[in-house]
Amino acid sequence: MTERVERILLPVRDYGLDATLTSGQAFRWRQRGAGWEGVVGGRWVYLESSAAGIHAAANATGGDHGWDWLVHYLQANVILDDILHTFPDDRPLGESVAACRGLRLLRQDPWECLASFICSSTKQIVQIQQIIELLCQRYGQPLVTPTARSPEFSFPSPARIASLSEADLRLCKMGFRAPYLREAAQAIDTGRLDLEHLRTLPCPVARAALMELPGVGEKIANCVLLFAYGFPEAFPVDVWIMRALRKLYFPKRKPTPNRLRRFVETYFGPNAGYAQQYLFHFMRTRRDVI
DNA sequence: AACCAGGACACAA
DNA sequence: TTGTGTCATGGT
Numbered sequence: 347m348t349e350r351v352e353r354i355l356l357p358v359r360d361y362g363l364d365a366t367l368t369s370g371q372a373f374r375w376r377q378r379g380a381g382w383e384g385v386v387g388g389r390w391v392y393l394e395s396s397a398a399g400i401h402a403a404a405n406a407t408g409g410d411h412g413w414d415w416l417v418h419y420l421q422a423n424v425i426l427d428d429i430l431h432t433f434p435d436d437r438p439l440g441e442s443v444a445a446c447r448g449l450r451l452l453r454q455d456p457w458e459c460l461a462s463f464i465c466s467s468t469k470q471i472v473q474i475q476q477i478i479e480l481l482c483q484r485y486g487q488p489l490v491t492p493t494a495r496s497p498e499f500s501f502p503s504p505a506r507i508a509s510l511s512e513a514d515l516r517l518c519k520m521g522f523r524a525p526y527l528r529e530a531a532q533a534i535d536t537g538r539l540d541l542e543h544l545r546t547l548p549c550p551v552a553r554a555a556l557m558e559l560p561g562v563g564e565k566i567a568n569c570v571l572l573f574a575y576g577f578p579e580a581f582p583v584d585v586w587i588m589r590a591l592r593k594l595y596f597p598k599r600k601p602t603p604n605r606l607r608r609f610v611e612t613y614f615g616p617n618a619g620y621a622q623q624y625l626f627h628f629m630r631t632r633r634d635v636i
Numbered sequence: 637a638a639c640c641a642g643g644a645c646a647c648a649a
Numbered sequence: 650t651t652g653t654g655t656c657a658t659g660g661t
Binding site: 476 | 650651655656657658659660661
């Protein structure tokens with residue numbers, strides 16, 4: 347089939363593309379040449395940053411709303427300084443911001459984000475990437491890509507995954523998470539959970555709704571609230587963040603879950619989720635410092 | 637080669 | 650409420 351690649355320059359400042367795409371919030375970006383190749387909203391995309399901004403290449407779609415979908419995904423219209431100014435002024439956060447210049451939060455598709463993080467529990471990021479890639483290769487739909495390029499696949503829909511057996515899913519190396527993913531897909535496919543409706547709800551209500559799903563606890567729910575719905579106060583606490591918080595802010599003895607919740611939602615301010623992402627990426631890339 | 641990974645859950649005390 | 654075992658897989 348024929349395809350035509352369109353290109354654009356998004357003139358965005360303070361955008362750390364590498365940090366953003368490798369900070370464990372999205373799992374389908376692969377380094378290719380000087381940039382990154384991935385799939386957004388069912389389209390193949392190539393991104394490369396330069397001093398002028400982000401160069402993007404994607405298939406022509408028929409000119410509906412131009413590149414709005416990509417600007418929205420990248421959150422390229424967000425004024426990063428406005429976010430950073432709301433952070434508390436302490437040393438670990440200051441070092442994290444300095445080391446992770448331009449780190450952003452993406453605005454992902456809720457289903458892909460939810461499914462990805464259901465597969466994430468006690469897995470390293472590289473393994474999560476492998477699981478997601480297997481899932482897409484096996485059960486996604488082939489996408490139009492530039493010629494002479496390896497085939498890309500869409501992220502399988504809730505209906506598609508709901509139609510699979512647990513054994514089918516285990517072929518993607520997701521182990522005990524397979525029944526969780528299957529049941530979540532069924533809940534959404536049958537309409538028992540409406541992911542679009544969650545956008546309109548207050549953050550705590552949306553969190554409670556997500557946690558109704560098997561295999562979705564507070565941490566995974568917060569990842570979806572932050573990375574897909576854009577609730578900037580959602581604060582996922584994984585093992586890395588827990589280690590950082592205990593060492594930096596609770597050196598005496600470890601806080602109870604309730605104490606920890608109250609701390610992160612008061613201390614880090616209205617954009618606690620952004621602060622969390624900076625601490626997380628800093629911890630994982632400069633392990634020696636903290 | 638042990639140890640651990642962007643956890644959740646059932647169950648014990 | 651807080652602690653422990655279990656689940657599956659493979660990277661480091």
